[in-house]
Amino acid sequence: xxxxxxxxxxxxxxxxxxxxxxxxxxxxxxxxxxxxxxxxxxxxxxxxxxxxxxxxxxxxxxxxxxxxxxxxxxxxxxxxxxxxxxxxxxxxxxxxxxxxxxxxxxxxxxxxxxxxxxxxxxxxxxxxxxxxxxxxxxxxxxxxxxxxxxxxxxxxxxxxxxxxxxxxxxxxxxxxxxxxxxxxxxxxxxxxxxxxxxxxxxxxxxxxxxxxxxxxxxxxxxxxxxxxxxxxxxxxxxxxxxxxxxxxxxxxxxxxxxxxxxxxxxxxxxxxxxxxxxxxxxxxxxxxxxxxxxxxxxxxxxxxxxxxxxxxxxxxxxxxxxxxxxxxxxxxxxxxxxxxxxxxxxxxxxxxxxxxxxxxxxxxxxx
Amino acid sequence: xxxxxxxxxxxxxxxxxxxxxxxxxxxxxxxxxxxxxxxxxxxxxxxxxxxxxxxxxxxxxxxxxxxxxxxxxxxxxxxxxxxxxxxxxxxxxxxxxxxxxxxxxxxxxxxxxxxxxxxxxxxxxxxxxxxxxxxxxxxxxxxxxxxxxxxxxxxxxxxxxxxxxxxxxxxxxxxxxxxxxxxxxxxxxxxxxxxxxxxxxxxxxxxxxxxxxxxxxxxxxxxxxxxxxxxxxxxxxxxxxxxxxxxxxxxxxxxxxxxxxxxxxxxxxxxxxxxxxxxxxxxxxxxxxxxxxxxxxxxxxxxxxxxxxxxxxxxxxxxxxxxxxxxxxxxxxxxxxxxxxxxxxxxxxxxxxxxxxxxxxxxxxxxxxxxxxxxxxxxxxxxxxxxxxxxxxxxxxxxxxxxxxxxxxxxxxxxxxxxxxxxxxxxxxxxxxxxxxxxxxxxxxxxxxxxx
Numbered sequence: 046x047x048x049x050x051x052x053x054x055x056x057x058x059x060x061x062x063x064x065x066x067x068x069x070x071x072x073x074x075x076x077x078x079x080x081x082x083x084x085x086x087x088x089x090x091x092x093x094x095x096x097x098x099x100x101x102x103x104x105x106x107x108x109x110x111x112x113x114x115x116x117x118x119x120x121x122x123x124x125x126x127x128x129x130x131x132x133x134x135x136x137x138x139x140x141x142x143x144x145x146x147x148x149x150x151x152x153x154x155x156x157x158x159x160x161x162x163x164x165x166x167x168x169x170x171x172x173x174x175x176x177x178x179x180x181x182x183x184x185x186x187x188x189x190x191x192x193x194x195x196x197x198x199x200x201x202x203x204x205x206x207x208x209x210x211x212x213x214x215x216x217x218x219x220x221x222x223x224x225x226x227x228x229x230x231x232x233x234x235x236x237x238x239x240x241x242x243x244x245x246x247x248x249x250x251x252x253x254x255x256x257x258x259x260x261x262x263x264x265x266x267x268x269x270x271x272x273x274x275x276x277x278x279x280x281x282x283x284x285x286x287x288x289x290x291x292x293x294x295x296x297x298x299x300x301x302x303x304x305x306x307x308x309x310x311x312x313x314x315x316x317x318x319x320x321x322x323x324x325x326x327x328x329x330x331x332x333x334x335x336x337x338x339x340x341x342x343x344x345x346x347x348x349x350x351x352x353x354x355x356x357x358x359x360x361x362x363x364x365x366x367x368x369x370x371x372x373x374x375x376x377x378x379x380x381x382x383x384x385x386x387x388x389x390x391x392x393x394x395x396x397x398x399x400x401x402x403x404x405x406x407x408x409x410x411x412x
Numbered sequence: 413x414x415x416x417x418x419x420x421x422x423x424x425x426x427x428x429x430x431x432x433x434x435x436x437x438x439x440x441x442x443x444x445x446x447x448x449x450x451x452x453x454x455x456x457x458x459x460x461x462x463x464x465x466x467x468x469x470x471x472x473x474x475x476x477x478x479x480x481x482x483x484x485x486x487x488x489x490x491x492x493x494x495x496x497x498x499x500x501x502x503x504x505x506x507x508x509x510x511x512x513x514x515x516x517x518x519x520x521x522x523x524x525x526x527x528x529x530x531x532x533x534x535x536x537x538x539x540x541x542x543x544x545x546x547x548x549x550x551x552x553x554x555x556x557x558x559x560x561x562x563x564x565x566x567x568x569x570x571x572x573x574x575x576x577x578x579x580x581x582x583x584x585x586x587x588x589x590x591x592x593x594x595x596x597x598x599x600x601x602x603x604x605x606x607x608x609x610x611x612x613x614x615x616x617x618x619x620x621x622x623x624x625x626x627x628x629x630x631x632x633x634x635x636x637x638x639x640x641x642x643x644x645x646x647x648x649x650x651x652x653x654x655x656x657x658x659x660x661x662x663x664x665x666x667x668x669x670x671x672x673x674x675x676x677x678x679x680x681x682x683x684x685x686x687x688x689x690x691x692x693x694x695x696x697x698x699x700x701x702x703x704x705x706x707x708x709x710x711x712x713x714x715x716x717x718x719x720x721x722x723x724x725x726x727x728x729x730x731x732x733x734x735x736x737x738x739x740x741x742x743x744x745x746x747x748x749x750x751x752x753x754x755x756x757x758x759x760x761x762x763x764x765x766x767x768x769x770x771x772x773x774x775x776x777x778x779x780x781x782x783x784x785x786x787x788x789x790x791x792x793x794x795x796x797x798x799x800x801x802x803x804x805x806x807x808x809x810x811x812x813x814x815x816x817x818x819x820x821x822x823x824x825x826x827x828x829x830x831x832x833x834x835x836x837x838x839x840x841x842x843x844x845x846x847x848x849x850x851x852x853x854x855x856x857x858x859x860x861x862x863x864x
Contacts, residue, residue, distance in 0.1 A: 118523035121478055125519050129511030131485055136508045139500020139575070146489025146496070147810035153490055154821040157483045158828060164479040165832065168471070172839050215493065217812035374501030375569075375577030382505060385581075389512035396520040403524070403532055 070379040071369040072354070074137035077386070079349040081130035086197070086345055087251075087338045088123035092116040094252015096163065096190020097245065100183060102256065102267040109183060113167060115259040120167060124160070133386075137379060140214060140372035141356035148208055148216040149200070152232050156196050163189035191245060198244025202237030205294055205348060206230070207358035207366065214367055226293060230360065236293060243282040247344075250275035251337045254321070258330040272333075273325065280318055283344070287311050290351075296358055297351035310347035314340055418818035419491045419809050422825065424791070426483050428784055429829045433477035435783050438552055438598065439605020440470050441545035443636060448538045458849075462628055463541070464529075465848030466609070471526055472839050476832060483825070491818070495798055495808030498575045502568050503558045505578055506585075510554035518547030552601070553594055560590035562799050563790065564659045576799070589659065592651035593790070599643045600786065603746060604779040606637030610753075611776035612844065614769040622847045627763055630753075630772065634762070638754040641746040649743065650705070656793065657706045657714075660800065663793035665717040666729045667736040668702055669695075677702040677714035680737075687729045690718060726795045735788035742782035749775060 095116050103109040135142045146153060162185050170182035206226060208216045221231035224238075233241075253272035257265055291298035301307050320336035352358075359366035373379060444463050451459035485507060488496045496504075524532065525540040532540060561568075567583030568576045578584065613629025616622045656664045664670075669685045669692045670677060679702045683695035703712040717725060726732050749771055756762035763769075794800055798808040 118527045121475070122516070122519035122523060124478075124482070125511065125515040128482060128485060128515055129508065132504065132508035132511040135485075135488065135496065135500050136504025139504055140497050142489050142500055142504070143493035143495075143497035143810075146486060147491070147493035147813055150490050150810070150813050150817055151820070153486060154483075154824070157486055158824060160482055161479040161828060161832070164475055165835065168475040169835060169839060172472075172842065211812075213811065214497075215810070215812050217814075217817075374504070375571055378501045378505060378578040381578065381581050382508070385509060386512060389509070393512065393516045396516060400520055400524050400528075403528070403536060 068370065070376060070383070071137075071373045074133070074373070074379055074382070075349075075353060075356075075369045078130060078134050078137060079345070081126055081133055083342050083345045083349075085123070085126035085130055087341050088126060089120070090248050090251050090341055091255040091334075092120040092123055092252070093190045093194050094248040094250070095256060096186050096252070097194060097249045098252050098256060098268065098271055099190070100187045102253070102264060102271055106179065108264050109179075110171070111260060111264065112256060113170065113186075115256065117167070121164070124164075136382060137374055138356055138367075138369065138372040139374055141367045144210065144214050144216065144367060144372075145204070145357055148218055149203065149232065150217065151220055152196060152200070156193065156200075159189045159193050159196070163193065194245045194248040195241040198241035199233060199237040201244070201345075201348065202240035203232055204357060205290075205297070205352060206234075206236060207296075207355075207360040209361045210357070210359040210364045210366065211361070212364070214364075228360075239282070239286065243279070243286060246275055246278040246282055247341065250279050250321070251334075251341060254325075254330070254334040254337045258334045269325065269330075276318070276321060276325075279340075283314065283318065287315075287347075294351075296355060300351050300353065304350075307347070307350045310343050310350055314343040314347060317343055413815060413819075415813065415815045415818055416806055416809050418815055418822055419813070420805070422491060422818060422822040423487055424788075425822070426480065426487065426825055426829075428787070429833075430477065430480040430484055431783065431787065432780055433473045433480065434548070434552075435601045435604045435780070436608060437470055437473050437477055438548045438601035439603070440466055440473070440608070441541075441548045441605075442602055443605050443609060443632065444470065445538075445541050445545050446632065446636070448541045452534055452538060458624065458628065461849045462625055465625070465843075467526060468843050469608075469840060471522075472836065472843070474522065476836055480829070480832070491810055491813060492798075492808050493810040493813075495803065498803060498808075499562075499799060500575075501571075502565075502576050502578045502584070503561055505581060506554045506558045506561070510551055510558075514547050514551035514554065516547075518544055518551065521547065549598060552598055553590075556594040556597055557585055557587065557590045559790070560587045560593055562797075563593070563794055564589035564655070565799055565802055576802075589655050592648060592655050596644065596648035596652045597783075597786075599640050599648050600779070600783050602640040603637060603644060604783060606633045606640055607746070607775050607779045609633035610637055611773045614772040615844075616847070617763060618766070618769050618773060622849065625848045630762065630769075631757060634750060634753045634757050634772075637746070638750040641743065641750050644743050645747060649740075654706065660793060661715050662717060662720040662724055663726060663732075664706070665715055665719070666726045666732050667789060667793060668714075669729075669733045670702070670714060670716045671718050672716040673713060673719055674703070674716065675713045676700040676711045677706075679705065682737075685730050685733050724796065726792055728792055728795070732789060732792040735785040735792060739782050739785040739789055742778050742785070746775075746779070746782070 095112055099109065099112055103112045131142075166182040166186035166189065170179055170186070173179075203218070208218060209230065210216050218230065218232050221233040222229045224231065224234045226234050226236055250272050253268045253275060256268040257272060260268060291301065317336045317340035321333050321340065324330075324333035324336055354369045355366055356369060356372050357367040365371070444466050447459050447463040447466065450456070451463065488500075488503075488507075521540045521543040525537065525544050528540065529537050561584055564587060565576075566587050567578060567580035569579045571577045584590075609629045610633030613626045613631075613633055616626030617630065653664075656667070668677070669680050669683060671690045671692070676699060678695075678697035678699045680692065681696045681698065683692040683697070685692050700710040703714055704710050706712065706714055717729070753762060753768055753772060756765050756768055796804055796806070798805040
């Protein structure tokens with residue numbers, strides 16, 4: 046056992062190029078899980094963002110209906126990426142799924158509650174027109190959206206920072222302790238809170254840019270103003286996080302030092318931020334939104350690249366942490382998974398194409 | 413109360429509540445396809461209006477199903493991490509397949525179905541309805557395949573570290589347990605959908621509102637309900653029962669309240685199990701029938717519970733026994749009521765037989781009770797195993813989630829779901845009051861254009 050742990054640690058700290066059977070498939074599934082969560086962040090990100098900006102820029106009932114209409118037929122489809130990504134994580138890396146989900150027990154269940162509240166707020170709001178019904182759901186929708194954005198940022202922070210794994214690779218974190226990154230971590234410390242706030246700022250920008258693309262008139266002007274304000278905050282927080290990350294997370298610093306080509310991701314993220322500003326100045330709203338998508342993706346790619354091959358690093362002594370090697374399912378499962386996953390995703394692409402050509406395009410042509 | 417009990421109650425509670433909604437959407441999805449087909453074949457716009465009305469009911473159910481469904485996947489990890497770690501390589505496979513093959517299909521085309529009737533035109537709109545139906549039924553399959561693996565594990569090997577690894581996805585997907593359980597479960601969903609449609613139609617006829625639609629709903633609901641309730645009993649219920657007999661004989665004995673071995677085992681209609689005294693009080697039985705149902709031979713021997721070591725008995729024999737009997741009893745009642753209603757429909761007397769309309773209306777809650785009892789039978793019947801014969805339920809929980817944390821979230825779920833239930837019933841009531849007809853085809857473009 047001790048030998049196994051030793052060799053495991055050796056494997057995870059030495060060169061990431063490996064010849065072990067299944068290693069390449071594990072890496073592929075790491076990439077697939079990361080891509081699915083990134084798509085979730087981009088897609089559900091804009092409807093969460095619409096929720097955050099809902100009360101800030103939509104003042105009248107008509108304006109609020111426009112905002113909800115713009116996400117009404119897509120929000121649940123966007124959330125499917127989280128479910129599918131979670132399912133993929135579950136079967137590809139069961140040990141990491143089990144450890145992470147039980148260790149982050151309280152915040153995850155709260156995320157579920159927020160999803161429930163937000164989903165019914167979007168769907169139930171328009172069933173009744175009443176001055177006590179609609180404003181209530183507007184507040185629920187906005188509040189749950191903002192909190193979800195905060196939780197997702199903090200969740201990413203927790204995964205990157207690592208957790209105190211025991212000998213069974215289990216842990217249980219309290220919501221907070223002393224807000225420091227130290228021997229007694231909590232789910233909320235200054236680093237994870239900072240990432241949570243960065244996530245709120247980024248999704249505010251993302252949602253405001255989506256709204257700007259989808260609306261006209263005063264709503265459009267307000268959306269652009271808010272996007273511009275959020276952009277400034279995002280730039281500040283991004284630069285700050287990129288600067289401090291290597292200092293507080295040595296495994297990420299080591300990874301970038303070993304593979305400097307990875308710097309392409311944070312650089313692209315900064316480039317996307319510049320692209321947002323330039324497109325917005327030129328009043329090219331769709332381009333600005335696309336740059337915002339690129340920002341979200343490249344930031345997550347930067348994190349996933351730096352985190353590799355870890356899934357959940359350990360901050361306890363003597364525990365190697367969960368990596369794509371020691372947390373992966375058996376190689377037969379991973380291989381057979383590819384056989385259905387690839388055609389499955391091709392099908393998903395065809396659905397979007399069908400709906401885009403038959404419904405969305407005809408809507409878009411008119412508006 | 414220990415942490416294991418809290419975890420079990422939370423999973424049972426969230427699961428039972430969740431499944432109230434998908435069973436209606438899966439059943440209704442089929443009936444909506446039937447309505448859309450009738451609309452195209454007959455050219456009668458009433459069928460389109462009916463489809464639009466049921467789509468609104470469907471929509472409310474769907475959203476509650478979605479938001480209460482997300483916790484189900486999460487809870488494998490949050491509350492049952494030891495199980496997830498051991499079995500994730502196997503059951504994670506089917507759960508991920510559900511996401512990829514069903515949820516994308518379902519959510520994409522539900523949007524197109526609900527908001528795109530004008531843009532799509534009748535044939536593509538029919539296709540959207542059909543794909544929503546297909547998506548929801550594929551979803552059901554992967555969930556059942558997951559559960560079936562826990563009931564009767566196949567296609568796996570035990571890895572060096574004690575976890576389970578998949579060796580044959582094909583074996584897992586064609587698990588004999590999964591086939592019968594799936595058909596039985598989906599037919600039950602059709603019964604739920606048919607009863608909902610029939611009961612609402614009967615209600616409209618009894619209050620003399622929307623009577624055209626009332627007759628349509630009753631007619632369609634009774635025909636679908638009669639076919640489905642018959643298929644529930646045979647071959648699907650029979651097939652599933654024989655699966656239990658073959659693969660979980662101790663469970664069969666507990667379900668039937670059979671303590672001693674029997675040649676010519678009786679079918680128990682009513683009676684109260686006294687587990688401590690190893691006997692059934694006040695039994696009313698039909699001799700030899702259980703032997704026949706199980707082995708197609710009147711005098712075949714059926715093993716009693718005492719034949720098995722008591723540490724392999726389901727841990728709540730009495731509740732298992734009642735859940736099973738409630739399911740079977742209600743299933744029999746559905747066949748009877750629908751057969752009578754079908755006869756009256758055939759004689760053209762159904763719409764003015766007030767007593768029958770009352771019976772059909774009051775039938776509404778019972779399919780929900782039957783399906784819930786059915787799932788309690790399946791899940792309590794599997795005890796004390798989490799994976800039958802391989803992993804005990806007590807070995808599957810998350811080791812570090814305390815009673816306090818578990819209770820915190822259980823109470824939270826209960827409060828939230830109580831509020832959700834009230835809101836749901838209120839909104840469905842409003843839709844019922846508003847009734848079918850009158851509504852234009854939905855289009856997101858109209859609302860956007862109006863707003864702009």
